[in-house]
Amino acid sequence: MIKTAILGYGTVGSGVAQVLSCNRDLIAKRVGDTLEVKYILDLRDFPGDPFEDRIVHDIDTILEDPEISIVCETMGGNEPAYTFSRRALEAGKSVCTSNKELVANHGAELIRTAREHCCNYLFEASVGGGIPIIRPLNCALTAERVLEISGILNGTTNYILTKMEQEQTSFGAALSEAQRLGYAEKNPEADVEGHDACRKIAILTSLMAGRTVDFQEIHTEGISGIEPQDFAYAKKLHMTIKLLAVSREKEEGYQAYVAPCLLDKDQALAGVNDVFNAIFVHGNTLGESMFYGRGAGKLPTASAVVSDMVDCARHPGIHIGCLWEPEKQELTDYRDLEGRFFVRMKKSARLQAEKVFAPEREVWLEELPEEYGFVTSGMSEREFVKRQEQVPGLIKRIRIKD
Numbered sequence: 001m002i003k004t005a006i007l008g009y010g011t012v013g014s015g016v017a018q019v020l021s022c023n024r025d026l027i028a029k030r031v032g033d034t035l036e037v038k039y040i041l042d043l044r045d046f047p048g049d050p051f052e053d054r055i056v057h058d059i060d061t062i063l064e065d066p067e068i069s070i071v072c073e074t075m076g077g078n079e080p081a082y083t084f085s086r087r088a089l090e091a092g093k094s095v096c097t098s099n100k101e102l103v104a105n106h107g108a109e110l111i112r113t114a115r116e117h118c119c120n121y122l123f124e125a126s127v128g129g130g131i132p133i134i135r136p137l138n139c140a141l142t143a144e145r146v147l148e149i150s151g152i153l154n155g156t157t158n159y160i161l162t163k164m165e166q167e168q169t170s171f172g173a174a175l176s177e178a179q180r181l182g183y184a185e186k187n188p189e190a191d192v193e194g195h196d197a198c199r200k201i202a203i204l205t206s207l208m209a210g211r212t213v214d215f216q217e218i219h220t221e222g223i224s225g226i227e228p229q230d231f232a233y234a235k236k237l238h239m240t241i242k243l244l245a246v247s248r249e250k251e252e253g254y255q256a257y258v259a260p261c262l263l264d265k266d267q268a269l270a271g272v273n274d275v276f277n278a279i280f281v282h283g284n285t286l287g288e289s290m291f292y293g294r295g296a297g298k299l300p301t302a303s304a305v306v307s308d309m310v311d312c313a314r315h316p317g318i319h320i321g322c323l324w325e326p327e328k329q330e331l332t333d334y335r336d337l338e339g340r341f342f343v344r345m346k347k348s349a350r351l352q353a354e355k356v357f358a359p360e361r362e363v364w365l366e367e368l369p370e371e372y373g374f375v376t377s378g379m380s381e382r383e384f385v386k387r388q389e390q391v392p393g394l395i396k397r398i399r400i401k402d
């Protein structure tokens with residue numbers, strides 16, 4: 001019997017206990033041994049819970065028990081999750097986590113600690129919830145030079161944007177509905193301002209590069225400024241708006257950003273709706289492949305954590321290779337990113353805008369007689385800003401993902 005411990009008995013932690021329990025026999029067959037939850041660390045007690053007898057309040061009970069070989073960290077946040085994870089690895093116990101904040105901050109260091117102690121630090125659930133993406137990047141796609149990873153990495157914002165598009169509601173109304181359904185937090189900032197997606201694309205870009213990308217250096221825009229009128233323009237352009245996290249390897253270096261983008265309705269990511277996530281990977285010999293599914297939620301996320309626990313159980317005393325070094329990976333300047341832009345402009349500035357931008361296409365909405373929209377040709381953000389300064393009257397610009 002392989003003894004395990006869960007740190008944090010919240011939504012994901014209790015989901016892990018549930019998945020281990022409901023798929024117990026199947027997992028035992030696949031591992032060749034049963035996975036048993038011996039301890040659950042939490043500040044609270046859980047009277048009446050089927051696992052109430054496993055609750056402990058002192059991390060040392062777990063770290064000092066030689067029987068425990070796998071620890072699952074579902075606490076979230078940096079501390080004490082970081083200290084507990086590091087100490088577990090130093091004690092030779094593998095750690096499996098859903099904690100994207102900790103992975104984005106300390107992933108490379110914790111992987112190195114695991115390597116030095118012949119155990120593992122695995123984090124499948126930290127990106128895309130239940131969607132397998134970390135293991136495919138580390139295993140099935142190891143023969144590839146990954147040139148681009150882009151996708152919808154946040155379920156809450158995707159729900160909000162879908163609702164705004166399909167029901168012509170405001171951002172505020174769609175957010176309230178997302179909160180009512182339990183998708184968005186009371187304080188929704190991390191999701192709606194793009195910080196959650198930023199940490200996830202930082203993890204994926206670090207895996208692409210094999211070195212650490214500082215998430216604070218990724219240009220990040222959220223969706224709180226998106227209005228129903230933007231969707232009305234998008235519709236006329238046969239486009240939709242999605243919060244995209246994009247990472248590319250170019251000749252000049254690695255680029256990464258998070259921003260609401262217009263994309264053609266015929267693109268695969270345009271059809272990803274509600275709380276679903278999708279991650280598109282472009283490899284140099286593979287071409288394109290896409291990973292789609294539930295990017296959040298108790299059981300999908302817990303399933304990904306348990307898949308890591310199974311991997312650890314199948315490799316006792318063996319470090320499963322993962323190329324992600326602590327050395328910093330620089331990113332190219334966001335202002336050098338090339339692309340087309342959709343612009344909303346005051347009608348009074350049309351002549352000047354035509355001269356400065358030479359738009360590819362104009363769009364007009366009957367209900368907005370004081371303004372119009374146009375699509376620029378490809379240019380860098382830096383160039384866009386330079387031109388924009390010559391035209392007073394810009395209402396908004398949204399990047400187009402070609």
Ligand code: HSE
Binds near residue numbers: 155295296297
């Ligand atoms: N708040 C996140 C989302 C949960 O909405 O996608 C998973 O990280």
